[in-house]
Amino acid sequence: DAGITQSPRHKVTETGTPVTLRCHQTENHRYMYWYRQDPGHGLRLIHYSYGVKDTDKGEVSDGYSVSRSKTEDFLLTLESATSSQTSVYFCAISDRIGTANTEAFFGQGTRLTVV
Amino acid sequence: GESVGLHLPTLSVQEGDNSIINCAYSNSASDYFIWYKQESGKGPQFIIDIRSNMDKRQGQRVTVLLNKTVKHLSLQIAATQPGDSAVYFCAEKAGGGNKLTFGTGTQLKVEL
Numbered sequence: 001d002a003g004i005t006q007s008p009r010h011k012v013t014e015t016g017t018p019v020t021l022r023c024h025q026t027e028n029h030r031y032m033y034w035y036r037q038d039p040g041h042g043l044r045l046i047h048y049s050y051g052v053k054d055t056d057k058g059e060v061s062d063g064y065s066v067s068r069s070k071t072e073d074f075l076l077t078l079e080s081a082t083s084s085q086t087s088v089y090f091c092a093i094s095d096r097i098g099t100a101n102t103e104a105f106f107g108q109g110t111r112l113t114v115v
Numbered sequence: 116g117e118s119v120g121l122h123l124p125t126l127s128v129q130e131g132d133n134s135i136i137n138c139a140y141s142n143s144a145s146d147y148f149i150w151y152k153q154e155s156g157k158g159p160q161f162i163i164d165i166r167s168n169m170d171k172r173q174g175q176r177v178t179v180l181l182n183k184t185v186k187h188l189s190l191q192i193a194a195t196q197p198g199d200s201a202v203y204f205c206a207e208k209a210g211g212g213n214k215l216t217f218g219t220g221t222q223l224k225v226e227l
Contacts, residue, residue: 031213042204043159043217050213058214090158097208097215098147098166104206104215106151106158 003027004107006091012113021110023091025071032074033058033092033104034066036085036113038094049074081114088112123202125222134192136221138205143186145207150179150190153202162190162203167174167210192223202223 003026007059013019023032033048035058045058055066063085065077078085088111094104128134136181139146146167151159165188167178172179178191188205202222206215 033214035217039218042219043206045214045216059216075172092158092215096211097213103161103164106160107159113128 004091004093004105005108006089006110008093008110009108010111012115015082015114016080019112020080021076021089021091021112023074023076023093023107024076025093027105028071028073029091029095029105031094031097031104032068033094034064034074034076035090035092036060037090037109038087046076046087046089061097078112081112083114086112087115120181121222122155123222125224127226128195130195130197130225130227132195134189134195134199136192136203136216136223138188138190138221140186140205140207140211140218142207142216143183144210145216146210147208148169148179148181148187148188149206149208150177151204151217153204155201155219156170159204180187193227195223197225197227199223212218 005024007022037043040064046064049055049068063070067075089108090109091107092104105115123137149164150162153159163174176193182191202220204220205218
């Protein structure tokens, strides 16, 4: 899976608790992304990073924050988890998309359940 | 790995037949398109891509067609095999950006 590791792979948490998901890459790609996948919606972008300490919002960023202190790590934090954040979360990495051999590569996903 | 029980459009084909999966995209400024395959319990995997200055691109057993006039993308899989059973997503990149926007996906089921 292109050197992408997501952790944890599964998590059950209670409403109102903070949760952090980690994405680690060994490919030295510049861009990193967090997507969520839900029935009927496909993959939707939460946040992305275009370099260390450089991040921007995606289409469903409310309730989420991210941090990237190193090239290889991109953290997604739910400050106070809600049931609507129950989902499967995917991390992706890429260099400049659309240039030669630079599609986005995805991790295996994290299933998060908020009860 | 993870996947979701998606309520998706489903395409059922017989093994050995050709499959055509369609996708309508929304942004006329999109300049790059990708097809991904997602097997149960795994993350999406790249199949084939195409730039907006092309209307057709071929890979091994797969062909992508792009019609910019009607903002339509299709994926053709030749001689469909059981291993092709998966969810297929199209994704588009708007010009100037580096983010992919995904369609909702199509479930391909290959019947023996």
